[in-house]
Amino acid sequence: MQYHFNTKCLYGNNEKVIEESTGAISFPIYQTATFAHPGVGQSTGYDYSRLQNPTREQLEKVIASLEFGYDAIAFSSGMAAASALMELFEPGSHLVVSEDLYGGTIRIFNHINKKNGIEISYVDTSDSSKIKAAIQQNTKAIFIETPTNPMMHVTDLRAVSEITKEFGLLFIVDNTFLSPYFQNPINLGADIVLHSGTKFLGGHNDTIAGFLVVSNQELSDKIRFILKTTGAGLSPFDSWLILRGVKTLSIRMERQQENAMGIAQWLKSHSKVASVYYVGLPTHPGYELNKKQSSGYGSMISFHVDSKETAILLLEKVQLIQYAESLGGVESLITYPMLQTHADVPVEEREAKGINDCFLRLSVGIEYIDDLLMDLEQAFE
């Protein structure tokens, strides 16, 4: 029997969470580097916290259950998870990836993985024929985001899954933007799901974390070996913070989405807003496809305003909404992708994608909707 998603946020799937000797409801923080062995050749199941720690393990069970994975491995950041992921590939391997991606992922591909002999082809993964055309003899995996950061392009998860099965490739999805509450790529054929746990999973803008969720034991063994060897596992305290954050994932996602819908509609009718990119708007080109493969739209909105002056004024005048990087938390944040998340993307590439000086990205939190709208209204004046 599987619990409903909302229950799994608290307890994972039937995992024992009450600590037996004390009855503590909150899972304990096992702040220890190492574990004593009861005898020679014996182990409690824990040896050294780089390899495994009970608090991290409890979090991993919860996240694996939320993503319908075989296993989840918790890392010290989303990028630590991405670095571990890329250790799966030998020099000479080739990956086909979405052309619109989180800036840090582009940076790791271009500046770390390429130097280590990994070839990357950036394609518009919302077009399956372009994916197929980019596959080479040495292609090992397809890596996508859907919706993408920050342009909100939607890729057909089922279609990519068919291609990866046909060509024997790994199918990897960065599912940070919709979170497991709205989208479960493993159920649609993905092999590995990456998360920045910093965002919706943690949800409180207070902890950096990352996850790789895998669909089978072979991948779990490989990634656990990489974790043990390279050592970027999530600390016990940060594991506890994400465990606590994730308990409210379902109610946060609902409120954040409701607020985002209200703001997206308000922005759409504003005279100084040129275009709004939110997958929850029926006018969004990916609206129908996103509806077929997820149960919601999330709370990320990008938009173009009429001028650079309006963009800068907005960033400087918002009071309730904070001008800060990151997303997914209970506090609403606005970013200027050109100067922040995508600053390292070459100018021509950035401009071609529409990430220019009129482009802003909003992560909508749980504040009262009218307070958010009032803040935007005064900032646009």
Ligand SMILES: *Cc1c(COP(=O)(O)O)cnc(C)c1O
């Ligand atoms: C933030 C983010 C990452 C990186 O995660 P960190 O926790 O910041 O290292 C990766 N992918 C997406 C989509 C993100 O938003």
